[in-house]
Amino acid sequence: MALGLFQDPAPQSAIGPDGHPNISTFIPGIEGYVRMWAGGRVKFLEPLKVGLDAARESSIIRVTEKEGRSGRLVFVTVHHEFYQQGTLCISEEQDIVYRPPAAVKSQVEPFEETFDWVDTIEPTPALLFRYSAVTFNAHRIHYDWPYATGEESYPDLVVQGPLIATLMIRAFTAANPGRRPTYLSYRGCAPDRRAALQGIGKA
Incomplete structure (x- = not known):
């Protein structure tokens, strides 16, 4: 939900034809797959305050494979935690799915x-x-x-x-x-x- 913060811009040379960064750099074996946002969960613990420094800690907590009607699906869950002055303000999980073109x-x-x-x-x-x-x-x-x-x-x-x-x-x-x-x-x-x-x- 705090997607406007902590962007990690990729150079144009690292962008694939779909406009997204090249996914093969961290998930081997899904070259040519397309990316979709599958869902997420957000806990709002404390409001982020304008004017204060903030920090984000991110990690991939789960990668699972499933078979769907379009074939193999790879689900990736990313966990983000947003802090201000040492206080956890937002905890978010993002579910992203990679699927074959269809x-x-x-x-x-x-x-x-x-x-x-x-x-x-x-x-x-x-x-x-x-x-x-x-x-x-x-x-x-x-x-x-x-x-x-x-x-x-x-x-x-x-x-x-x-x-x-x-x-x-x-x-x-x-x-x-x-x-x-x-x-x-x-x-x-x-x-x-x-x-x-x-x-x-x-x-």
């Missing part, structure tokens, strides 16, 4: 349950591009429509998983003034723009 089918299903509140966001190309810029994410599926639909076979531009999580937190705080979220768990179900809108509704 056509992606949209599987958006209507929700049957009711909600206490709903927030609707239109994920325009400009919004997706600006969020990618803030998070230093050059993955082309978020802003390059010909690449997303032609090369990686998505039905549309793909909304960033962290953006969905950010909008969910924003919707919660707007609907519950005076309350501070302490925990968020989210999971990507269908990688397209319509799925993101419904995901926000479920927050």
Whole structure:
């Protein structure tokens, strides 16, 4: 969730054709695989304060392989801890999946349950591009429509998983003034723009 902090820019020579850093440098055997954000969990322990130095400790805590409908899937869980003045403020786990290139089918299903509140966001190309810029994410599926639909076979531009999580937190705080979220768990179900809108509704 604090993706705007502690970016580690990769030189252009280390960027793959999809816009992401070359993944073979730390996970051998998945050259040519495409990267997707699968979900995450965030604990909000203390607020990060503007003007104070911060530190992040990161580690890969789990790598698992599964067989899906598109073939072999490699799931990587990364753990981040954000500190200020020696105090742990945010603890976050990010789930990332690497899959072979294959056509992606949209599987958006209507929700049957009711909600206490709903927030609707239109994920325009400009919004997706600006969020990618803030998070230093050059993955082309978020802003390059010909690449997303032609090369990686998505039905549309793909909304960033962290953006969905950010909008969910924003919707919660707007609907519950005076309350501070302490925990968020989210999971990507269908990688397209319509799925993101419904995901926000479920927050």
